[in-house]
Amino acid sequence: MIDSAVRARLAHWALFLVLVFIVYFLRLIPANPGTRQLPDPYWVVIFGYAWVIRRPDYVPTPLFAAAVFLGDVLFLRPLGLWSAISIGGLEFLRARAQFSRELPFLFEWAMVAGVIVLMAVANRVLLGVFIVNQPDLASTGIQLLLSILAYPLVVGISATLFGVRKVAPGATDKMGHRI
Amino acid sequence: MARDRHSSEDYVRPVRRILVGLLILVLFSVFVIWRIDSPRMERFRAALVDRIVPSFSWALVPVAKVADMAESFQSYQRIYDQNQKLRRDLRQMQAWKEAALRLEQENAKLLNLNKVRLDPKLTYVTGVVLADSGSPFRQSVLINIGKRDGIVDGWAATDGLGLVGRISGVGRNSSRVILLNDSNSRLPVTLQPSGQRAILTGDNTSRPPLDFLERPELVRPGDRVVSSGDGGVFPPGLLVGHVALGTDGRLRVRLSADYERLEFLRVLRNYTVGRVTDTGSLLIPLAPANSVSALGDPLGADAQDD
Numbered sequence: 474m475i476d477s478a479v480r481a482r483l484a485h486w487a488l489f490l491v492l493v494f495i496v497y498f499l500r501l502i503p504a505n506p507g508t509r510q511l512p513d514p515y516w517v518v519i520f521g522y523a524w525v526i527r528r529p530d531y532v533p534t535p536l537f538a539a540a541v542f543l544g545d546v547l548f549l550r551p552l553g554l555w556s557a558i559s560i561g562g563l564e565f566l567r568a569r570a571q572f573s574r575e576l577p578f579l580f581e582w583a584m585v586a587g588v589i590v591l592m593a594v595a596n597r598v599l600l601g602v603f604i605v606n607q608p609d610l611a612s613t614g615i616q617l618l619l620s621i622l623a624y625p626l627v628v629g630i631s632a633t634l635f636g637v638r639k640v641a642p643g644a645t646d647k648m649g650h651r652i
Numbered sequence: 653m654a655r656d657r658h659s660s661e662d663y664v665r666p667v668r669r670i671l672v673g674l675l676i677l678v679l680f681s682v683f684v685i686w687r688i689d690s691p692r693m694e695r696f697r698a699a700l701v702d703r704i705v706p707s708f709s710w711a712l713v714p715v716a717k718v719a720d721m722a723e724s725f726q727s728y729q730r731i732y733d734q735n736q737k738l739r740r741d742l743r744q745m746q747a748w749k750e751a752a753l754r755l756e757q758e759n760a761k762l763l764n765l766n767k768v769r770l771d772p773k774l775t776y777v778t779g780v781v782l783a784d785s786g787s788p789f790r791q792s793v794l795i796n797i798g799k800r801d802g803i804v805d806g807w808a809a810t811d812g813l814g815l816v817g818r819i820s821g822v823g824r825n826s827s828r829v830i831l832l833n834d835s836n837s838r839l840p841v842t843l844q845p846s847g848q849r850a851i852l853t854g855d856n857t858s859r860p861p862l863d864f865l866e867r868p869e870l871v872r873p874g875d876r877v878v879s880s881g882d883g884g885v886f887p888p889g890l891l892v893g894h895v896a897l898g899t900d901g902r903l904r905v906r907l908s909a910d911y912e913r914l915e916f917l918r919v920l921r922n923y924t925v926g927r928v929t930d931t932g933s934l935l936i937p938l939a940p941a942n943s944v945s946a947l948g949d950p951l952g953a954d955a956q957d958d
Contacts, residue, residue: 498708498711498712500784501705501712501783501784502712502715502716502719502783502784503712503713503716503781503782503783503784503793503914512789534672534675535675538675538679542679543704546697546700546701547701547704547705548790549697549790549792551683551686551687552682552683552686552693552697553679553680553681553682553683553686554679554680554683556679557676557679557680557683560672560675560676560679561676564672603683603684603687605687606835606836608789608835608856609856612789612856
């Protein structure tokens with residue numbers, strides 16, 4: 474007999490994988506290759522972050538790492554760097570999940586935005602240190618901006634469609650444990 | 653109960669932290685290895701993509717087709733105008749066709765007189781575009797032919813009209829084509845009729861600029877741009893596009909290949925391509941080595957004479 478909390482957790486792991494698959498799939502569609510002008514947000518990263526702040530147990534680090542690394546491979550990014558950086562961001566937010574539970578959404582948004590901006594800066598700096606060819610600053614900026622703007626949307630979708638909400642302070646699960 | 657849970661976390665947390673640190677370290681070393689031995693890691697990437705992408709090509713291609721159909725439905729409103737325009741075009745084309753047939757016959761006769769044989773090396777393999785696997789910063793497509801079909805890194809891909817890009821990364825069943833407007837793409841070109849040489853530099857826009865043009869005043873918008881074959885990467889004389897004057901005043905190229913609708917790509921077989929097999933051969937320029945040996949020989953001869 475599987476505990477309902479465990480079942481919910483497994484279901485959300487699967488859901489996260491499905492989301493990642495959909496995001497990558499949509500990007501791979503060869504509708505009009507070579508003419509894309511606008512970069513798209515870091516969907517997988519912001520989904521992961523929105524979830525980890527709400528329910529840290531729904532986004533296990535290995536799963537997230539595998540998803541982002543797959544993105545590195547498929548989309549011609551330097552292998553491993555962006556995954557390493559985004560895991561850093563994930564763990565930073567995971568450590569503050571408890572603390573940000575009581576905070577208003579605006580504050581959480583600002584925190585995530587700050588983390589993503591820092592990650593992009595770290596990415597650029599490291600690529601610069603290793604003398605790797607980089608995309609221009611403007612498109613990175615646009616990508617960052619779009620990611621930050623997409624965050625409330627992702628949070629909304631997660632809450633309404635997938636039931637990923639913050640746990641109220643002091644709430645308990647069925648066994649009486651504090652969550 | 654609640655205390656109980658927290659105390660168990662006290663043991664779990666440091667271990668977790670170490671494991672996460674290890675994971676980050678591993679990923680970072682993957683990055684460093686990628687930086688040091690890029691060709692090998694790119695082969696790994698090609699192999700992995702080759703595993704993943706063709707396995708859902710059954711879905712990718714139909715979805716793209718449906719999207720295209722939706723687009724063409726929108727154009728039904730303009731269909732009458734289009735029809736009229738096509739009729740006009742057709743009349744012109746028929747005149748051209750007559751001219752072309754006459755020229756073809758004449759050409760065949762002349763070739764026969766001269767006993768010219770076309771280069772048999774320039775045959776091609778045709779592949780279907782599987783996926784648009786570029787990030788917004790990289791312009792590339794995956795096609796469904798690979799090592800199995802004898803594809804080699806560095807071959808040119810065209811769409812029948814003009815040059816599209818070059819093969820970079822070959823898996824067993826798939827290979828990647830870096831498009832000419834990718835920011836890493838550099839193509840030596842010749843402008844006709846002025847005969848100027850230039851480098852077509854991809855910059856992620858749909859109209860890549862021309863660099864290293866010696867005398868831009870000789871170039872007019874509308875001039876033909878063909879590959880020059882310098883550097884031995886591409887066969888010379890492949891149509892790339894036409895010169896256009898960008899809004900920023902730079903000379904840019906309007907590519908002949910229809911980048912909006914890349915469906916089938918022809919990969920030209922070209923066995924003279926210099927292959928990149930390891931990082932070392934990228935760094936050492938060949939010309940100085942030759943000149944050194946040329947200088948070295950007389951000295952050696954002197955030494956023997958003595």
